[in-house]
Amino acid sequence: MKVVLHIWRQARASTSADFAQDGRMVRYELADVSPDMSFLEMLDVLNEHLIGKGEEPVAFDHDCREGICGTCSLVINGRAHGPERGTTACQLHMRSFQDGAEIWVEPWRAKPFPVVRDLVVDRSAFDRIVQAGAFISVRTGAAPDANAIPVPKDDAEKAFDAATCIGCGACVAACKNASAMLFVGAKVSHFAHLPQGRVERERRARNLVAAMDAEGFGNCTNQYECEAACPKEIPVRVIADLNREFTKAKIKG
Numbered sequence: 212m213k214v215v216l217h218i219w220r221q222a223r224a225s226t227s228a229d230f231a232q233d234g235r236m237v238r239y240e241l242a243d244v245s246p247d248m249s250f251l252e253m254l255d256v257l258n259e260h261l262i263g264k265g266e267e268p269v270a271f272d273h274d275c276r277e278g279i280c281g282t283c284s285l286v287i288n289g290r291a292h293g294p295e296r297g298t299t300a301c302q303l304h305m306r307s308f309q310d311g312a313e314i315w316v317e318p319w320r321a322k323p324f325p326v327v328r329d330l331v332v333d334r335s336a337f338d339r340i341v342q343a344g345a346f347i348s349v350r351t352g353a354a355p356d357a358n359a360i361p362v363p364k365d366d367a368e369k370a371f372d373a374a375t376c377i378g379c380g381a382c383v384a385a386c387k388n389a390s391a392m393l394f395v396g397a398k399v400s401h402f403a404h405l406p407q408g409r410v411e412r413e414r415r416a417r418n419l420v421a422a423m424d425a426e427g428f429g430n431c432t433n434q435y436e437c438e439a440a441c442p443k444e445i446p447v448r449v450i451a452d453l454n455r456e457f458t459k460a461k462i463k464g
């Protein structure tokens with residue numbers, strides 16, 4: 212199949228508040244695309260052509276290519292991770308597009324995720340939020356100890372739903388406020404539903420919200436775009452969990 216690509220090209224890291232000053236969309240035609248290729252394999256083919264012509268290949272992030280690491284981050288035709296629901300860009304296949312389709316590919320657009328080059332953005336703001344407390348620091352023993360602590364089925368399922376977050380940042384890219392509350396909510400909800408995570412729940416909620424605000428992410432205004440864009444289909448319920456945990460922590464002081 213053939214496709215016409217319009218890809219954001221940006222030679223160096225963002226410097227201006229207006230991203231349009233830093234790069235531009237460049238048109239490419241690609242004729243030898245298999246419908247069974249993943250979207251990233253299609254970009255690999257494009258890069259082979261560009262390198263063959265002595266041009267700079269398109270920079271894009273990827274690691275596992277199996278939908279588990281959260282590294283791939285492309286806005287495809289205006290949607291974070293592209294047109295398929297519950298699918299990362301690396302698991303998206305070209306059969307999702309018509310022969311001859313025109314496809315626009317851009318990086319995540321959010322101030323806390325500055326563009327580094329082409330389609331690559333700096334998501335270290337998420338790392339700093341995790342470092343603020345998205346972990347358990349109390350001694351929890353070995354696996355047999357964990358197995359000996361009963362967890363109600365409903366709590367276990369809610370914790371597991373939240374734990375599927377891969378930290379890709381699609382929730383931020385899809386939100387008009389660049390809110391990270393689905394991401395932070397997933398971390399807080401995950402641990403708040405487990406006995407081992409409850410020990411530090413107040414401190415965790417306070418610290419994660421403070422880190423999120425310090426990084427410049429916006430607030431949730433109930434647009435639900437984050438839930439629609441999330442490749443792991445994490446429900447907005449985790450934002451309610453975050454608000455509840457944060458309010459309780461503030462009351463306790």
Ligand code: FES
Pocket residue numbers: 272273274275276277278279280281282283299300301302377
């Ligand atoms: S490359 Fe790992 S989730 Fe896409």
